[in-house]
Amino acid sequence: MTIDMTQFHGVFFEESFEGLEIMESELLELVLNDPDIEAINKIFRAAHSIKGGSGSFGFTDVTNFTHVLETLLDEVRAGKHKLIQDEVNLLLTSVDCLRDMLSASRDGNDIDKENVQSIQNDLERVLGNDSPNETSSEKDNKENGNSNENVQTVSDWGIDFLPHINLFQTGNDPLRMFRELEEFGELTAEVNISKLPHFDEYDVEESYLSWSLLLKTDASEDKIKEVFEWVEDDCDLTIGIIKKQETIEVENESDKSPEAGVATGERRKSEDRRKATDRRGTASSESTSIRVNTDKIDALINMVGELVITQSMLSQFSEDFDVGNIDKLCDGLKQLERNTRELQENVMQIRMLPISFSFNRFPRLVHDLSSKLNKKIELKLTGEATELDKTVMEKIGDPMVHLVRNSIDHGIEMPEERLAAGKPETGVLHLNAYHEGGNIVIDIEDDGAGLNKERILQKAKERGLVKEDEVLSDDKINELVFRAGFSTAEQVSDVSGRGVGMDVVRRNIHDLGGVVEIKSEEGKGSTFTIRLPLTLAILDGQLIRVGNHTYIIPLVSIIESLQTSRDHTKSIAGDAELYRLRDEYIPVVRLHSVFNIQCDSKKLDDGLLVVVEAEGHKVGLFVDDLLAQQQVVIKSLETNFQKVEGVSGATILGDGTVAMILDVSSLIRLSREQSYYEKSPVLNIQAA
Amino acid sequence: MATILTVDDSASMRQMVNFTLKGAGYDVIEAIDGVDALNKAKGSNPDAVLTDVNMPNMDGITLIQELRKLPSYRHTPMLMLTTESSGDMKSKGKSAGATGWLVKPFNPDQLLATIKKVIA
Structure with a gap:
C-alpha cells in the first residue's frame, strides 16, 4: 500500500x-x-x-x-x-x-x-x-552493516512456549503468533494439555495450554523473538536451534552492476526534487488556509438548513398565490431576512480567530527586550479569547509590536528610577482586548513614566511641527507623537527605532479602518487604545445622495450631520470655504465638484453638511440628502476596475445599483491638495 | 469490517493513521486524548484500540488501564504508539494491560502489519 x-x-x-x-x-x-x-x-x-x-x-x-x-x-x-x-x-x-x-x-x-x-x-x-x-x-550505516549478511541459513528451530495463566488478559492470542511464525517457514505445533482443568473449574478467560513448536526457517533468532515480543513477560519461552540444515549464498546488493546503482541514484535525486516542489506547493496553499472550529461549521450548516426550509415555504406561496396569504408571505420574508442576517454573521464567524494568536508573541518579546534593557516588566494579557477577523489580525500584528516596544523602551522606567518614584520595581505592561459597539478594542497600557508633555511640545516646536506661541490641549500634545519624524527618546536605541514608526503605526491602523488614541498621565503611565472594525469585508455605512448618485460614508468617520446656514460659512481666497462649527473652522468639501457631477443645488443652505474626521482632521462634506444607514459588503474597486482617488470601494445596494464607498482620509488629502488650507493661517484660528 | 479506535493528540498523526486504516478497509473511530477515547469507547465496540502514550488530559497508559476495567474491553487488543523504545515504557504499558506496541516513527505498511497481528 x-x-x-x-x-x-x-x-x-x-x-x-x-x-x-x-x-x-x-x-x-x-x-x-x-x-x-x-x-x-x-x-x-x-x-x-x-x-x-x-x-x-x-x-x-x-x-x-x-x-x-x-x-x-x-x-x-x-x-x-x-x-x-x-x-x-x-x-x-x-x-x-x-x-x-x-x-x-x-x-x-x-x-x-x-x-x-x-x-x-x-x-x-x-x-x-x-x-x-x-x-x-552513521547510525544507519551501522545498522545496515549488521543486517547486511550475504549468507542466510535455514535451520530447524525448537520453540517451547508456555503462556502464563493471564496471557489473554492483555488481548494477546497464541493463534495469531503462530500464524505470524508460519509466514517465516514451515511450522509444526504440538499442544500440551496437561494443565487443562476439569470442566467444572475451567475459566474461559485463563490460558491453560502450552506448545512445543518446530519451525523450519531462514529467519534470524531476533525475528522469531520479535513475534513473542509483546508476551515476553507473560510466558516462559525457550528458543533454540535443533539442526542447521543448509546454507544458501545470497547475492549481495552492492555486487550489482554499477549502471543499476547510477540509475537508482538518479532516480532518487529526481524524486527529491519532486518532493521539494510538492512541499512548496503545500506551503503556498497552506498560507491561505484557515482552521475553523467545527462548532462554527455546524452552526453554518444548521443555518443553511433553516434557509432551505424558508425558501421552500416561500416557493409554495408563489405556486398558488392568494391575497389572503399576504400575512404569511410577510412572515416568510421576515424569516428570510433573519436567516440571511444570521447566515451572514455565521459566515463572518468563520474568519474570526481569537486574538491570542496575536498576543502569543508578546511574552517572548517582553522577556527578550526587558532582559536586554535590564528592566523588570510583568506582562499581563487579558481578553485573549476576543475574536477578530483573520486579515485584520495579520495586519495589526506589526503596529502592536511597535507600540509594545515603545512602551517598554520609552514608557517603563529602569527599576531604580521606579523605586525612587515610589513605584514597585517591576513595571506592568497590560494588553487587553475586548469588544465594544461592533468594534474590537485593544489597550496597551503601561504604568511607566507617561508622556512628558513639555518635552514633546518643546521638541515639536524645535522641529517646526508647532508654532512657537501656539497653545495646545493635552490631547493635541499627545497626538504629536504620531506625527512623522518625531522622537523624544534621549538616545536613539535599537529597540524602538528612530522615531520613524509612530506615524506609520497610525497610518497602518487607519488603513484597517481603525483609530489609535493615547491617554497619558505623567508619572502614572500611558495607554494606547486601538479601535478596529471586526471585519474588513463589511462596513456600517451612511448612505448619502448627491444629485441622482448615492454614496456611502463609513459610519465610524462621521461625527455629526447638520444643516448649514450661510452666516456660518466663510469664503477665503476664492474657491475655499470654511464652515464655523461651534469653536472651530472646518473646510467644506463639495462632493459634486470632487466627482464632477450634477447636484440639486449648489447653495449650502439647501443641502446638508456631514462632518467627518480622519487622521485628526475634520472636514464637512456637502451633500444633498442623507438616506438610510445600513451594512454594506465591500467590493474592491482595484481588483474589479482601478484605484479611484477619494473612493475606497464599491457596493451593491438592495435595488441592484452600484454605490461608491467614500474614502474619507483621501477626500481630506484631496481637499488639501486642491486648495491651501494647510498654509492658511485661518485653519488654526480658535474662535473666540 | 473491523473497527479500530485510534487515539492521538497530534492531528497529523491522526490523519496519517486514519487515512491508512480507512484505506485498508477498516472503520475508524477517532479520539483526541484519553478522556475523549474513554467517552467514545463507552458508546461503541471497536475490535482494537490504537493509542498514543503521551497525551494531555489522560495518557495512553491510563486509558488502557481504564478500558480494561470495562467488561466489553477485557480482551480487546490494545496497542500503544510510542516513540520511547525503552523497556520502561513497554513494561508500564504491559502491566496496564496493553497487548503490544508500535514504535514511532513507523510507516503505513508497518502500521497495517501490526494491526494485522491483533485483528485476525
Whole structure:
C-alpha cells in the first residue's frame, strides 16, 4: 500500500508551529525555583509530538534535533535535572531553531546545519554528554552493516512456549503468533494439555495450554523473538536451534552492476526534487488556509438548513398565490431576512480567530527586550479569547509590536528610577482586548513614566511641527507623537527605532479602518487604545445622495450631520470655504465638484453638511440628502476596475445599483491638495 | 469490517493513521486524548484500540488501564504508539494491560502489519 505522505505535511507543520508556541510560552512562564510539573509536561509533550511527527513524515534533521531536546526535557520531567536560567534561554533558542528548521522544510529551503549543530552541541553539553552524538546517517550505516549478511541459513528451530495463566488478559492470542511464525517457514505445533482443568473449574478467560513448536526457517533468532515480543513477560519461552540444515549464498546488493546503482541514484535525486516542489506547493496553499472550529461549521450548516426550509415555504406561496396569504408571505420574508442576517454573521464567524494568536508573541518579546534593557516588566494579557477577523489580525500584528516596544523602551522606567518614584520595581505592561459597539478594542497600557508633555511640545516646536506661541490641549500634545519624524527618546536605541514608526503605526491602523488614541498621565503611565472594525469585508455605512448618485460614508468617520446656514460659512481666497462649527473652522468639501457631477443645488443652505474626521482632521462634506444607514459588503474597486482617488470601494445596494464607498482620509488629502488650507493661517484660528 | 479506535493528540498523526486504516478497509473511530477515547469507547465496540502514550488530559497508559476495567474491553487488543523504545515504557504499558506496541516513527505498511497481528 503506497500512501502519499506529503498530504499530511500541512497539518504536521501547523500543529508543530502551535507546539513551538506552547513550548515558548510555557518556558517563559517557568518559575525556576519551583517549576510547575504540568508546564514541564506540556513542553515535553510538544517536543515529543514534533519528534514523532517529523520521524513519521521523514524530516530526519528535525527528528535528530528534537531527540536531544526531548532527552533533556525528559530528565527535567523526571526530576533528574534542575534547569537554570541559561538553560531556559538555550531551550528558547532551540525553539527558534526548530521553528527555522520546520519553516525551511516546509518551504523546501536548506536548513542552516551549522547553527543546528552548534545548538545541539550546547544541549548535549547540558546533558553532560560532551561528545556530540553520532549522526543518524552513521547510525544507519551501522545498522545496515549488521543486517547486511550475504549468507542466510535455514535451520530447524525448537520453540517451547508456555503462556502464563493471564496471557489473554492483555488481548494477546497464541493463534495469531503462530500464524505470524508460519509466514517465516514451515511450522509444526504440538499442544500440551496437561494443565487443562476439569470442566467444572475451567475459566474461559485463563490460558491453560502450552506448545512445543518446530519451525523450519531462514529467519534470524531476533525475528522469531520479535513475534513473542509483546508476551515476553507473560510466558516462559525457550528458543533454540535443533539442526542447521543448509546454507544458501545470497547475492549481495552492492555486487550489482554499477549502471543499476547510477540509475537508482538518479532516480532518487529526481524524486527529491519532486518532493521539494510538492512541499512548496503545500506551503503556498497552506498560507491561505484557515482552521475553523467545527462548532462554527455546524452552526453554518444548521443555518443553511433553516434557509432551505424558508425558501421552500416561500416557493409554495408563489405556486398558488392568494391575497389572503399576504400575512404569511410577510412572515416568510421576515424569516428570510433573519436567516440571511444570521447566515451572514455565521459566515463572518468563520474568519474570526481569537486574538491570542496575536498576543502569543508578546511574552517572548517582553522577556527578550526587558532582559536586554535590564528592566523588570510583568506582562499581563487579558481578553485573549476576543475574536477578530483573520486579515485584520495579520495586519495589526506589526503596529502592536511597535507600540509594545515603545512602551517598554520609552514608557517603563529602569527599576531604580521606579523605586525612587515610589513605584514597585517591576513595571506592568497590560494588553487587553475586548469588544465594544461592533468594534474590537485593544489597550496597551503601561504604568511607566507617561508622556512628558513639555518635552514633546518643546521638541515639536524645535522641529517646526508647532508654532512657537501656539497653545495646545493635552490631547493635541499627545497626538504629536504620531506625527512623522518625531522622537523624544534621549538616545536613539535599537529597540524602538528612530522615531520613524509612530506615524506609520497610525497610518497602518487607519488603513484597517481603525483609530489609535493615547491617554497619558505623567508619572502614572500611558495607554494606547486601538479601535478596529471586526471585519474588513463589511462596513456600517451612511448612505448619502448627491444629485441622482448615492454614496456611502463609513459610519465610524462621521461625527455629526447638520444643516448649514450661510452666516456660518466663510469664503477665503476664492474657491475655499470654511464652515464655523461651534469653536472651530472646518473646510467644506463639495462632493459634486470632487466627482464632477450634477447636484440639486449648489447653495449650502439647501443641502446638508456631514462632518467627518480622519487622521485628526475634520472636514464637512456637502451633500444633498442623507438616506438610510445600513451594512454594506465591500467590493474592491482595484481588483474589479482601478484605484479611484477619494473612493475606497464599491457596493451593491438592495435595488441592484452600484454605490461608491467614500474614502474619507483621501477626500481630506484631496481637499488639501486642491486648495491651501494647510498654509492658511485661518485653519488654526480658535474662535473666540 | 473491523473497527479500530485510534487515539492521538497530534492531528497529523491522526490523519496519517486514519487515512491508512480507512484505506485498508477498516472503520475508524477517532479520539483526541484519553478522556475523549474513554467517552467514545463507552458508546461503541471497536475490535482494537490504537493509542498514543503521551497525551494531555489522560495518557495512553491510563486509558488502557481504564478500558480494561470495562467488561466489553477485557480482551480487546490494545496497542500503544510510542516513540520511547525503552523497556520502561513497554513494561508500564504491559502491566496496564496493553497487548503490544508500535514504535514511532513507523510507516503505513508497518502500521497495517501490526494491526494485522491483533485483528485476525
